[in-house]
Amino acid sequence: MLRTLLSGDLPRSRVLAAALIAILVALAFAPFLFPGTRSLNVAAKVLVFILLVASYDLLLGYTGIVSFAHTMFFGIGGYGIGIAASKLGPTWGSLVLGSGVALAVSAVLALGIGLLSLRVRAIFFAMITLAVASFFQILASQLSGFTGGEDGLNYKLPDLLLPGTRFLEAPLFGVEVNGRLLTYYLVFAVTAALFLLLLRVVNSPFGRVLQAIRENEFRAEAIGYRTAGYRTAANCIAAVVATAAGVLYALWLRYTGPDTTLSFAIMIDILLMVVIGGMGTMYGAALGATIFVVAQNYLQDLMKLASGAAAGVPLLPNLLHPDRWLLWLGVLFVLCVYYFPYGIVGRLRLGSGAPAR
Amino acid sequence: MTAPAASAPAAAAAPAAPALAGRRIDWIPLALVVALAAAALPLTGSGPTWLTLTVAGLAMGMMIFIMASGLTLVFGLMDVMNFAHGAFITVGAYAAASILIALKGSMQEASVAANLAAMVPAALAAIALAGALGWFFERVVIRPVYGDHLKQILVTMGGLIVCEQLIHVVWGPDIIPLPRPASFTGAITLGDAAIERYRLLAVAVGLAVFAGMWLVLNRTRLGLLIRAGVENTEMVESLGYRIRRLFVGVFVAGSGLAGLGGVMWAMYQESVNAQMGMQVMVVIFIVIIIGGLGSVGGCFVGALLVGLLANYTGYVAPKLALGSNILLMVLVLLWRPRGLYPVGKG
Numbered sequence: 001m002l003r004t005l006l007s008g009d010l011p012r013s014r015v016l017a018a019a020l021i022a023i024l025v026a027l028a029f030a031p032f033l034f035p036g037t038r039s040l041n042v043a044a045k046v047l048v049f050i051l052l053v054a055s056y057d058l059l060l061g062y063t064g065i066v067s068f069a070h071t072m073f074f075g076i077g078g079y080g081i082g083i084a085a086s087k088l089g090p091t092w093g094s095l096v097l098g099s100g101v102a103l104a105v106s107a108v109l110a111l112g113i114g115l116l117s118l119r120v121r122a123i124f125f126a127m128i129t130l131a132v133a134s135f136f137q138i139l140a141s142q143l144s145g146f147t148g149g150e151d152g153l154n155y156k157l158p159d160l161l162l163p164g165t166r167f168l169e170a171p172l173f174g175v176e177v178n179g180r181l182l183t184y185y186l187v188f189a190v191t192a193a194l195f196l197l198l199l200r201v202v203n204s205p206f207g208r209v210l211q212a213i214r215e216n217e218f219r220a221e222a223i224g225y226r227t228a229g230y231r232t233a234a235n236c237i238a239a240v241v242a243t244a245a246g247v248l249y250a251l252w253l254r255y256t257g258p259d260t261t262l263s264f265a266i267m268i269d270i271l272l273m274v275v276i277g278g279m280g281t282m283y284g285a286a287l288g289a290t291i292f293v294v295a296q297n298y299l300q301d302l303m304k305l306a307s308g309a310a311a312g313v314p315l316l317p318n319l320l321h322p323d324r325w326l327l328w329l330g331v332l333f334v335l336c337v338y339y340f341p342y343g344i345v346g347r348l349r350l351g352s353g354a355p356a357r
Numbered sequence: 358m359t360a361p362a363a364s365a366p367a368a369a370a371a372p373a374a375p376a377l378a379g380r381r382i383d384w385i386p387l388a389l390v391v392a393l394a395a396a397a398l399p400l401t402g403s404g405p406t407w408l409t410l411t412v413a414g415l416a417m418g419m420m421i422f423i424m425a426s427g428l429t430l431v432f433g434l435m436d437v438m439n440f441a442h443g444a445f446i447t448v449g450a451y452a453a454a455s456i457l458i459a460l461k462g463s464m465q466e467a468s469v470a471a472n473l474a475a476m477v478p479a480a481l482a483a484i485a486l487a488g489a490l491g492w493f494f495e496r497v498v499i500r501p502v503y504g505d506h507l508k509q510i511l512v513t514m515g516g517l518i519v520c521e522q523l524i525h526v527v528w529g530p531d532i533i534p535l536p537r538p539a540s541f542t543g544a545i546t547l548g549d550a551a552i553e554r555y556r557l558l559a560v561a562v563g564l565a566v567f568a569g570m571w572l573v574l575n576r577t578r579l580g581l582l583i584r585a586g587v588e589n590t591e592m593v594e595s596l597g598y599r600i601r602r603l604f605v606g607v608f609v610a611g612s613g614l615a616g617l618g619g620v621m622w623a624m625y626q627e628s629v630n631a632q633m634g635m636q637v638m639v640v641i642f643i644v645i646i647i648g649g650l651g652s653v654g655g656c657f658v659g660a661l662l663v664g665l666l667a668n669y670t671g672y673v674a675p676k677l678a679l680g681s682n683i684l685l686m687v688l689v690l691l692w693r694p695r696g697l698y699p700v701g702k703g
Contacts, residue, residue: 064507116690123438123506123510124646126440128646131642131646131682131683134639272518323525326518326522327518327519327523330518330522333511334498334515337515
């Protein structure tokens, strides 16, 4: 049963299995285990980023192509919901329309970019996606009548998803059972389903071909696979899932803006999460996203303490300043690429004698 | 040595033909620049406006060329795509800003000599610091990942993040204002056209850099080796030249040029911030893709096209201006899929 659910791709390491179960339990019962707005926000962000990073891993880790347009697709999802909800009103119909249009736009765009540039070399694709994504970012900030520009869009959702809607008179285990809780579990369910779907994709014959392309494109082509077609398909799947993640994030935040969806900083975050967690392992995405988002929210508190302790020493307080947390994760990232190419998951698996991916 | 020489003419005849064809200058992309400028003349409506825009476009193109040329040459020679090139640009700008702020007095005097006395050391410092950073980068970060594009992108991206953060640590997180020197502010009027002085300086520096690069690449032994390396690395190596040393030299020079371009760009924007390198990188990538990866001449033509088009569309159809670069790239790639001037290795 479990094997079927995970598509035969088991963690293959006790420590990894324990960590994954811990993450799953923590996320499934987050509203009850960690009450409070901030921790629930962190949990929801972890969920969305697990999905986003897993879809990026399909490209980077499994197919071996670097795209810098992943936040663009994430943003299309967010703006799909945002524009539909703010222009057409907070109805279920507009949400379905908004996400449907967003998914279609993403798929077509991914197909177009793929056909234009995936036939050439990986490096070309990286540069072209960077250019297209930055163009899209400018577009979103320029069409301010439509997208709200730099300020972004605030909008209402159907009543069922709002905090004001209570389903139970009395709190359950000290937690209000309201629309917010429902939204959280909606995000949880969709993330879990799509994550398992991605696991299915990478362990299917299609996924094997992608890995063959990653390992040796020339050989894969010589065996008779149309590598450009497979790459484009992977690009489209990743784009559609990223758009779904964008939709979920918009539903959770009830806000869509360039900083939460399109910014290049998020692209870098995704890259760090994939590599630190483990490229070419779906579980790495889950682990990387969790560690990174938690670090993003709580590491800064820790660094504030360290920075205070180092006061008086030249430069050191600056190095430990809470805003410099990305510096340390960047160093970790570079070290990972050199010494742990399969990230934390690969390390754990190798430690227990299993292959890294 | 005599025996092979006897059969040499027959053997040389076949490869000589394509080589000669390669030497012939491909005029079409150059004509494209002129055609673009000519086509913009009726659209802008008036001669003086056109002249102002053209000079602005040329200045922008020259600055982009200075920043991009090192990157494209490094790619052509060693097949390394350095995403951290933007960090060299930023570091150069910051280094120069430190010096220019220290020499504020001579910057504010209205004499060209006094201004240059501050700007030349600042530019030299930018080149030196960016070059040193490039040298360090090549040795420590890039050397282990030759031949692996995926890791190159990842590692240089990581290097970019770390560099940006370290800039924050050293220079602080705030934007540093960087006023232009007194004698290069304002504009001169040529008939009815107002031309900013600083833009003329940018065009002059850009032309000087291009001329210098052209001379080195085409008239010196070093340039011959570099061009040969771009065409066929193994062959140069097997003839006994240490291509690695050559490459380190080109990498350091390219990084230095990025630093110089960073100073020019910072003065053009009149401010310095840690993200500026990454922001220009997008345009730089577009330029080197348009030009053909690895081609210096293509990079020059591409930079001019991008600079001119950005300024013309910014005036004629501001809504289109943002998309003009992407549109240009798509059109060029549809016409010549490997860029304006495709280079040896494919």
